[in-house]
Amino acid sequence: MANIRDVAKEAGVSVASVSRYLNKKGYISEDTKLKIRKAIDKLEYIPNQVARSLTTKQTNFIGLIVPDITNPFFPELARAVEDIALSYGYTVVLCNSDEKSEKEIHYIDTLKQKYVAGFIVTTNQLRASHYEDLNVPLVALDRMIHESIPTVSSNNVDGACMGTNHLLDSGCEKIVFMRGPKGLGPADDRLAGFLKAVEGKNVQTHIVESPFHFGESEKIAKKFLTEIEGVDGIFASTDVSAAGALKAAHSLGISVPDQLQIMGFDGISLGGMLTPGLTTVAQDIYKMGALATRILIKIIEEIELDERVIQVPVELVERGTTRSVHR
């Protein structure tokens, strides 16, 4: 493996020139450029990133922290992040925090020590102060951590409104809203949107808390579907929860969408795999990931940001768990 010194020798120039050439910094004559290029080709030289990092205190790694890799929403997001990162020459390190703050801290510490270029964080187990002290480029994705940190998320309030209205338009009169964990940004916002949409309307509503987890959601849905009489609509804060609710309905012999309509939120591909297909408020997952990554890279490369907080619009995807409004 050739190193920069070999290249310099081969080209008959100094290592400093080679370094300048590599980093496109400072002036070098066309002539030496050519010589260096030739030497690099000949020796098949590849710069050693580790050595470089030691001086620059930076790598081209981007840390992506997700709370639950087995929730399909996050792999879909990760894919987008990875795509964009790759196209800019960055490599993403996917870290699954399992919703545990120790793991999150561990990853942040480890990666920071390794001079990661920045983080994209889709979780918020930690207090905002923890991130603020970080002193490494950071963008929050899906969930806002703190106003001072650039954030890309969906318009959760509007999305939840939209979903609720669709349920209302389809004739629901007794809706259970399965809210996500308290204190979780998107979960709170979706609840807010729901409440806003039902306010003053002629509907009975119940709010039930449920984690973003299939099995739990199924259990919880089964419970309230048996305990509460006449529920004809469920709005779950997440597609995974909606899937649980759908499963619960099936196992109770409740027919969807005839007796019960179900609305999800996320737009993950799981929704299309279920039967009936899940009607959902779809986020533009790819766009969210892509946007967050572009923003992070701008911060890393010290390019001015146009906006620090971006809300990506959502879209209603009608499938089989709701009755068509148009008939």
Add this chain to the structure above:
Amino acid sequence: MANIRDVAKEAGVSVASVSRYLNKKGYISEDTKLKIRKAIDKLEYIPNQVARSLTTKQTNFIGLIVPDITNPFFPELARAVEDIALSYGYTVVLCNSDEKSEKEIHYIDTLKQKYVAGFIVTTNQLRASHYEDLNVPLVALDRMIHESIPTVSSNNVDGACMGTNHLLDSGCEKIVFMRGPKGLGPADDRLAGFLKAVEGKNVQTHIVESPFHFGESEKIAKKFLTEIEGVDGIFASTDVSAAGALKAAHSLGISVPDQLQIMGFDGISLGGMLTPGLTTVAQDIYKMGALATRILIKIIEEIELDERVIQVPVELVERGTTRSVHR
């Protein structure tokens, strides 16, 4: 941020002693150990991994290469790998090759350059020679790359046999086997198991090729379900494919399991989310990931391996897409 020199000075010893202490190499007296420990505590010293890597040419990163992060099988595998890796002090870099050999090469090159400790590869876009030249610890997971490379996989042949027999026992007389991509180890093995199981039995069989992708599988299943008369059983090589087949059946108004029984292979949690629940040949995904990681770490740390090729047993999980044998 204190460095090793600061610690040495604070403790009144040389940097070499501190280094020895850190790496538990060579002898140092209890006395200096104590002094060093104190200095480290006082200065809150954390060794710089990058500097360390520059000399040792090794990091504690493990590269995990998966072909498709949106296929839930791989996140579930990744979770296991990550768990174990973390417990041994390694950090996993999850790379999604998207089944493209360029991306796979890119990741391997990039990470190798960064002195990754080793790779766990669950894909095989590249020729075996590519991996052999790698000269970095490597284990193949789920798919065998080459006999010379330690491998952890499921017993795909037996699993497929088991699944087929269950279909046969449940009364299937005309089975379509949806085989995975040709040349893909597990796909070929599962087909082999199927063929072995049906051999000499009184069944009609059709082999259809389908990628491990929901949408494609659905389309393909729809096609053969309309074209081939009287199919009463489908064995899909993957749960995701099975999910596609189930969806196809539903949309054609074919009732499962009464008219058509479906068997999957993988045991991912998606199977339980569907209605009816997917009967499947379940791999012990967590165990596979854990085993592969332990083996890789042994190779990295130059600990003797007991076995180089491990087949993890599979298990039949009966859910609703097949009729119970026991009635």
Add this chain to the structure above:
DNA sequence: ATGAAAGCGCTAACAC
């Protein structure tokens, strides 16, 4: 425009 040389923080020979 180009080169010499001093680091970056650590490891590992080698000497004592």
Add this chain to the structure above:
DNA sequence: GTGTTAGCGCTTTCAT
């Protein structure tokens, strides 16, 4: 046992 010191491969002042 412990210390000195020469790298690891690169970047970056500072001269020239």
